[in-house]
Amino acid sequence: MSAADKIRVKVRRQDNPGAEPYWEEFEVESRPNMNVIALLQEIRRNPVNVSGRQVAPVAWECSCLEEVCGACTMVINGRVRQACTALIDQIETPVILQPMRKFPVVRDLVVDRSRMFETLKKVHAWVEIDGTHNLGPGPKRSPEEQMEAYEYARCMTCGCCLDACPQVNDRNSFYGAAILAQVRLFNIHPTGRYEKAERLRAIMQPGGIHECGNAQNCVRVCPKKIPLTTVIARLNGDVVVQSIKDFLYGK
Numbered sequence: 001m002s003a004a005d006k007i008r009v010k011v012r013r014q015d016n017p018g019a020e021p022y023w024e025e026f027e028v029e030s031r032p033n034m035n036v037i038a039l040l041q042e043i044r045r046n047p048v049n050v051s052g053r054q055v056a057p058v059a060w061e062c063s064c065l066e067e068v069c070g071a072c073t074m075v076i077n078g079r080v081r082q083a084c085t086a087l088i089d090q091i092e093t094p095v096i097l098q099p100m101r102k103f104p105v106v107r108d109l110v111v112d113r114s115r116m117f118e119t120l121k122k123v124h125a126w127v128e129i130d131g132t133h134n135l136g137p138g139p140k141r142s143p144e145e146q147m148e149a150y151e152y153a154r155c156m157t158c159g160c161c162l163d164a165c166p167q168v169n170d171r172n173s174f175y176g177a178a179i180l181a182q183v184r185l186f187n188i189h190p191t192g193r194y195e196k197a198e199r200l201r202a203i204m205q206p207g208g209i210h211e212c213g214n215a216q217n218c219v220r221v222c223p224k225k226i227p228l229t230t231v232i233a234r235l236n237g238d239v240v241v242q243s244i245k246d247f248l249y250g251k
Helices: 036-045 114-122 143-153 160-164 177-187 192-202 217-221 228-249
Strands: 006-013 022-029 073-076 079-082 095-098 105-107
Touching (some): 022 036, 073 160, 114 177, 177 228
Antiparallel strands (some): 073 079, 073 095
């Protein structure tokens, strides 16, 4: 693709949460090493569609531009991913941009991901502390446990796994693989493991781990390559043990 070429961009737009979505097309001058964020910045700078009509700039989100925050997640040519790492030279044109499909649309490519953060509250995805005083050095952890925790800690709550999961739909309330990974992360934490039973009971409720259909789409789309199916397999074992304990000894 030469620098003189035009890139055709097709954007699924929505003016507000209750409005009907519609498609709008733009053309942008190609530049070397452009990503989708640069494409959207050009449209914002000169929001004129292919019909030559001046329109409202496309709304979208971004922050780190380094695939760390997850804010720029959207569906690009049918695949959910981060716009900051989607290089135009490596994707097909026309570039088709849509908001994530499993979250309420706020405007254009901006979605409301608060369901993920509310679910993190349900599963107690944090470590309790009893004050800010110096507690001294923490317990030592094996290299294997540190490596496992590091893999789960890379999750940026971008929502890719929920968007790709067929179990996340209007008919059920599945928490999603990202939430289950955080349950495992805090359950293996030296302090967090004291609330392990509470977290396991939370994912035994409607929307919890039993809702997983093992489609494994989450692993395919996760930008951090977190072993989400391994997480779910380990949590399945933990849930069985916790269920037996609750049956024998009560909650």
